Amino acid sequence: MAIRERLSGNEAVAYAIKQINPDVMPAFPITPSTEIPQYVATYIANGEIDTEFIHVESEHSAMSATLGACAAGARALTATSSCGMALMWEELYVAASDRLPIVLALVNRALTGPININADHSDSMGARDSGWIQIYAESNQEVYDNFLQAFPIAEHKDVQLPIMICQDGFITSHGVENILLVEDDLVKEFVGERNPEHYLLNPNEKMSVGPYAVSNYYMETKKAQREAMNNAKRVILEMAERFEKMTGRKYGFFEEYCMDDAEYAVVIIGSAAGTCKAAIDEIRQTTGKKVGLLKIRVFRPFPEEEIALALKDMKAIAILDRSEMFSATSGPLGAEVRAALYGVKSQAEVVNYFYGLGGRDITVDDFKVVYDKLEKIAETGEITDMYDYIGLRSR
Amino acid sequence: MKNTVEIRWHGRGGQGAKTAALLLADVAFKTGKYVQGFPEYGPERMGAPITAYNRISEDPITVHSNIYEPRFVAVVDDSLLESIDVTAGLAKDGAIIINTAKPMEEIRPLLRGYEGQVTLIDARAISIEALGKNFPNSPMLAAVVAVSGVMEKDAFLSEMRASFLHKFAKKPEVIDGNMKALELAFDAV
Structure with a gap:
């Protein structure tokens, strides 16, 4: 026991x-x-x-x-x-x-x-x-x-x-x-x-x-x-x-939450995944929208093929990074997941968000906004920037 | 989330607001609940405003954000009322519990129009009566439990005695005083 x-x-x-x-x-x-x-x-x-x-x-x-x-x-x-x-x-x-x-x-x-x-x-x-x-x-x-x-x-x-x-x-x-x-x-x-x-x-x-x-x-x-x-x-x-x-507790390279029928996915690492799960529960309950989460557990070795297979059929994907690397396009998780998707020729729209830097809080409502944005991106096919921010003050 | 009671604590560094939040998580856990108790960390100085949080639920809790729409707010130091919007997001059918010796007519105007239940408790006086010293967190903890109804009085007191027996194993002389502070506060609100 x-x-x-x-x-x-x-x-x-x-x-x-x-x-x-x-x-x-x-x-x-x-x-x-x-x-x-x-x-x-x-x-x-x-x-x-x-x-x-x-x-x-x-x-x-x-x-x-x-x-x-x-x-x-x-x-x-x-x-x-x-x-x-x-x-x-x-x-x-x-x-x-x-x-x-x-x-x-x-x-x-x-x-x-x-x-x-x-x-x-x-x-x-x-x-x-x-x-x-x-x-x-x-x-x-x-x-x-x-x-x-x-x-x-x-x-x-x-x-x-x-x-x-x-x-x-x-x-x-x-x-x-x-x-x-x-x-x-x-x-x-x-x-x-x-x-x-x-x-x-x-x-x-x-x-x-x-x-x-x-x-x-x-x-x-x-x-x-x-x-x-x-x-x-x-x-x-x-x-x-x-x-x-x-x-009895099951682990793998990553956890898939509500991904069986998902069309819109968040990819994230760490404690904020739990907050994202609460947002998914609420969205599915109130709107029935097919939102899901892929939570990375193992980042090294990077399970590239497995991640790509889990995500390739999404309509739109948001990859959330909690650290900067000042590349032209993304944070470290964003770069690796994008590269993985390229390998399987996925048609999913992909956007990279920076969140939680230096402890900035991320809430259930923040995740709801992310899923709303994914839906819009999938509808219009328009991504204004390769990366964006969650919870950034305007000034 | 619907079955989750969310509580926000405001205090000053050194007053034990964080400890009170952790103790509340502790006793609620012992009655079979799912709990979270966590502080919001900023510059750690004695006297600086600090915030701590509790979630208490019948179901597993996955959310890891701070609490912006609490059901209950506990204010361990009434000098915070002027500088901090302690009722921000507080549910109208919830309550705020404030440690103060001042009368309601002096406190109400500082609550920025909050229309819900306001409970005042002189935790300092209770602590001095029970313990001979000003440790407001024990009476505040009892007041929060009493007002929020997250636990029955008897279960709360017996779990707290068990916690104190463990926590104060090396100074058992303070256990009775702390228990008295809890009881006085529980009955005062």
């Missing part, structure tokens, strides 16, 4: 860490993720888990220490947000190319400029090319469930890649919601032990991690990372299936 609880997203992740009892957690505090290492430190101080907590002097050191611990053979993780992740930048790439199955609890927050501490995906979207698997959550339940699947995915012999488990800063990290927790013994069985094939503390196998790779080696390393990322697609689905057997 699942345990019925109410927790914040940060509490949920800390609880998952407690249940997993990893070997090493180096961390440096930054809001809104600060509570995660705080709670874990409390579990350790209370003797509930025997994780080695390393107090480091910066996020650069936090990720460096996590790399070292993971390379040594330990199960290692850390937590951060925003500028904290930016300070880890160099090590993010090292973790991926050294094929270290580290887990990062990332609480998404805007990158500074101007200073802002609120929900926004610019931190993880900026790191989308670093070689990390990225899994996002709509709710506290999802971030907990994703976290339980993180080590089994990352440590799988065909993957061996670092993974970041993302949730929206404050909205889920500090919001208390109902949640169903999995029993400790089931978690232990599901997550298992890390049994690395190669590790630095193995006295029977001398090895080096992270050496200089001349031009003659670098490219093959990148090719190997790409293969691992491709393998991760299969493994992510395998773990989702195992997880469903344990809990």
Whole structure:
């Protein structure tokens, strides 16, 4: 029987860490993720888990220490947000190319400029090319469930890649919601032990991690990372299936909400998907209009073919981005979904919206406006701009 | 959404409005409801205006936005009434609960024409009577529960006692005072 609880997203992740009892957690505090290492430190101080907590002097050191611990053979993780992740930048790439199955609890927050501490995906979207698997959550339940699947995915012999488990800063990290927790013994069985094939503390196998790779080696390393990322697609689905057997909760690359007969779709990542669902329920109830949602769970590896197939027959699609990349046409999600649709020669009209930057709120009414606009775009075939904004003040 | 009670809290940093919202989520959860309790984060300073929210429902809640059309509003500090439109979007058949020592005729004119129920409670006086100190959030929490009717009095009080036993495990001497503050406030509104 699942345990019925109410927790914040940060509490949920800390609880998952407690249940997993990893070997090493180096961390440096930054809001809104600060509570995660705080709670874990409390579990350790209370003797509930025997994780080695390393107090480091910066996020650069936090990720460096996590790399070292993971390379040594330990199960290692850390937590951060925003500028904290930016300070880890160099090590993010090292973790991926050294094929270290580290887990990062990332609480998404805007990158500074101007200073802002609120929900926004610019931190993880900026790191989308670093070689990390990225899994996002709509709710506290999802971030907990994703976290339980993180080590089994990352440590799988065909993957061996670092993974970041993302949730929206404050909205889920500090919001208390109902949640169903999995029993400790089931978690232990599901997550298992890390049994690395190669590790630095193995006295029977001398090895080096992270050496200089001349031009003659670098490219093959990148090719190997790409293969691992491709393998991760299969493994992510395998773990989702195992997880469903344990809990009854179903996960995939993305969630399709009311998409069976949908003509107008929103594509989005994170907590705002739940708000969109409420708008869909209302619209369908009051007007019968065929509106649906595709909520991305896995952004890296990007499930391009699957997304394209799910969307290709829509009349119009709105892709919503919670971070900027200052391209000529779109945000990061918009660019990738558009490219996917090009591959299947979809006739759907596509518009990209920026929303929620720096924590700007998005409401049920905002989503109703988006669906209205999609209907108009489908009727007229007119898209005035490749991108637009939701909730932007006129001055 | 129709079966969801939405509550907005206004307070100042340090007064415990956020804690009150989280406690309300806590007790409502214990009576079997689906809940949300969340603060709106801005610059975190003592005394700065803050907002916190609750959704309480019989059904799962998916909405993750702030609350713009609450059924109930709780104001923990009456000095906010002049600077903040606390009744913005408040339902006419809802209510606003204000911590104040002032009489209704001084408060009404500050509510920008709100026509619904206005409940005043001197949470400061109740807290000082029960606890010897000004912690307005416990009495305000009881007043919100009483006015909104989201929970029965007995269930509320017994769940709160359980929460306090846990929360104040290291200083049990404050539990009775807090319970008294809750009861006084519940009966005052």
